Each structure stands twice: as structure tokens, then as C-alpha cells.
Amino acid sequence: MKKLIVAASCALALVAGTAQAKEWNEIRIAFDVPYEPFEYKTPEGELTGFEVELAEAMCEELKAECTFVIQAWDGMIPGLLARKFDAIMSSMSITPERAERVLFSEPYYNTPGAWFAREDVNVDPTDMNAMKGKIVGVQRGTTMDAYVTENMGDIVEIKRYTTADDMVLDLEGERLDAVFVDYPVGEQTILTREGFQQVGEPVKLGQGVGVAMRPRDEDLAEKINAALEKLKNDGTYDRIMNKYFSYDIKM
Structure with a gap:
């Protein structure tokens, strides 16, 4: 359900992004790598980590084809607003300042x-x-x-x-x-x-971590909130969390 590309090579995905804004059959999700244990590459070059696995499960629940984009942290929000990707799922804490620029999902974890x-x-x-x-x-x-x-x-x-x-x-x-x-x-x-x-x-800082999206994409936020809630309720979230942490980080 995923493909790995570099943020700088997203030009083709930009064209597709405008056409699927309502159905969200395709979603481009950005990660800042490395940020272990949340997102990082294995010695074999495979992208993995808590948020990567959670994103994979979320996309499976949404029945969406997800493209994973690697983006440096300081270009995250500018890249999102420029439509280089559709969502940021890279340990972005919810703050009032960021909430003026992006639309956040419900928080899905909080660590100090x-x-x-x-x-x-x-x-x-x-x-x-x-x-x-x-x-x-x-x-x-x-x-x-x-x-x-x-x-x-x-x-x-x-x-x-x-x-x-x-x-x-x-x-x-x-x-x-x-x-x-x-x-x-x-x-x-x-x-x-x-x-x-x-x-x-x-x-403890902020209000927890959420998925960041463009303010106009309220339909995507609704889908992501529903999918994450389902993963928390059916035990999938806990299974992934327990693989990476010996303590509860769930909001």
C-alpha cells in the first residue's frame, strides 16, 4: 500500500493530487527521516518506525494508495501548503501557532x-x-x-x-x-x-501529536480521524506501539 519517493521528485504527484481531493484514493504522506523510533531507515534502506507502520495501517483502513515522501523538517509546512504532499505524519506537535496554518487531526500520541x-x-x-x-x-x-x-x-x-x-x-x-x-x-x-x-x-509540551493537513482538506481530516480511532479500538494501534515502546504513548 506504499511507495517511497524523495520530496524533490513529487512533480507528477502534484497533478494527481488535485483530481482526487474528494475521494482520497491516493494520499501522499510526509516524514522527516531519521527520527528514530518514529521514522527511520533500516540498514537495508527500508522506511520503518512507529509512525510509518501506523500510517501503513491507516492507509489500509482507508483503502487508499499511499505514497511516502521524505521531507526535511524545516520544509514540512511549506511543502504541505505547496501541495507537494497531502499530510504530515512526522511527530508534529499540535500548537496554536501551527494550527493557524494547518488543519490537525485528533492527537494520536504524546510523549514529553x-x-x-x-x-x-x-x-x-x-x-x-x-x-x-x-x-x-x-x-x-x-x-x-x-x-x-x-x-x-x-x-x-x-x-x-x-x-x-x-x-x-x-x-x-x-x-x-x-x-x-x-x-x-x-x-x-x-x-x-x-x-x-x-x-x-x-x-510535557503542546497538546500531543497530530496529522497535519491543509485547512481546506476537512474531508481528509474526517477520514483520518475515523481510521485512527478504528485502529485504537481494534488493537492495531497497541500492537504497533508495543513493538516500539515499553510504555503507553496513546492519547
Whole structure:
């Protein structure tokens, strides 16, 4: 039920998009890769992850042919509004600012942001005196970026990254003192490495994560909400969730 293409090569899909706006027999869904465990590629190059598998199940429920598009995070909303794809299913937190530009589905998961650092670095994100001058990594344009900018922008030096992988590499290379990321991302990409730790307490941000669509596509939002609700009720959501997480992230 899926095909994998690169966002830059979506020109042909744009023509088809206008013709199927009502039936939604074909849906183009964008992911930012890598963002493990939500979306990433296996060593064999296969796109997978919690949201990818959930999207596959959702498309099966909708009886829709879905094309999966890889799109860098900072181009997500512009790409959606430019009709390069029809939906974003890539850990996009629902915020009032984003809701002014896109139409969100009902939230389908919520995880907190969390702080991670090397074990040999003294970092306490609850102590602003201790954080003064520290170099903190965030992924550009995320709710974690907004949180650190608003609460610590005049205290720490913020380095913004296009991908979570690049941020983790700089943390490992001692070019960052700490990072603030989705807890599951830190759990699986940082805590699995020797010499790293979680610091401080997790922080709940936003209203959960939703599928983002163009404001005019209310018919698509209705279909997606119904499909996700069905997957939650019939156990499919839990089966996929339990494959990637040892705790409940369901809204």
C-alpha cells in the first residue's frame, strides 16, 4: 500500500493530487527521516518506525494508495501548503501557532521532551545558574526548540539542527553540553550509547501529536480521524506501539 519517493521528485504527484481531493484514493504522506523510533531507515534502506507502520495501517483502513515522501523538517509546512504532499505524519506537535496554518487531526500520541547529556558533564536544566553558558542542541522548528528558546534563550547558547542524528553526533563529539529532544528519541539514540545519561525531569509540551493537513482538506481530516480511532479500538494501534515502546504513548 506504499511507495517511497524523495520530496524533490513529487512533480507528477502534484497533478494527481488535485483530481482526487474528494475521494482520497491516493494520499501522499510526509516524514522527516531519521527520527528514530518514529521514522527511520533500516540498514537495508527500508522506511520503518512507529509512525510509518501506523500510517501503513491507516492507509489500509482507508483503502487508499499511499505514497511516502521524505521531507526535511524545516520544509514540512511549506511543502504541505505547496501541495507537494497531502499530510504530515512526522511527530508534529499540535500548537496554536501551527494550527493557524494547518488543519490537525485528533492527537494520536504524546510523549514529553527530555534532557540528555554525557555522564562527565554537570548539567542541571532546573538550575539556570548551572546552565549559564552551556551549549544546548535542539532540532530546528520543533516544540523543544521553542521551549528552550523561550525559557533559556538568554542563558544558554542554542545550536539548532536539521536532523536529530546530527545533533546526537555533536553531543557525542563533545560539541554540545546537552540536548533537549523527544524522550523516545533520546532513549533509543542516546541512552543506548555508553557514557550518556538523562538529566532533569521530562517536560510535557503542546497538546500531543497530530496529522497535519491543509485547512481546506476537512474531508481528509474526517477520514483520518475515523481510521485512527478504528485502529485504537481494534488493537492495531497497541500492537504497533508495543513493538516500539515499553510504555503507553496513546492519547
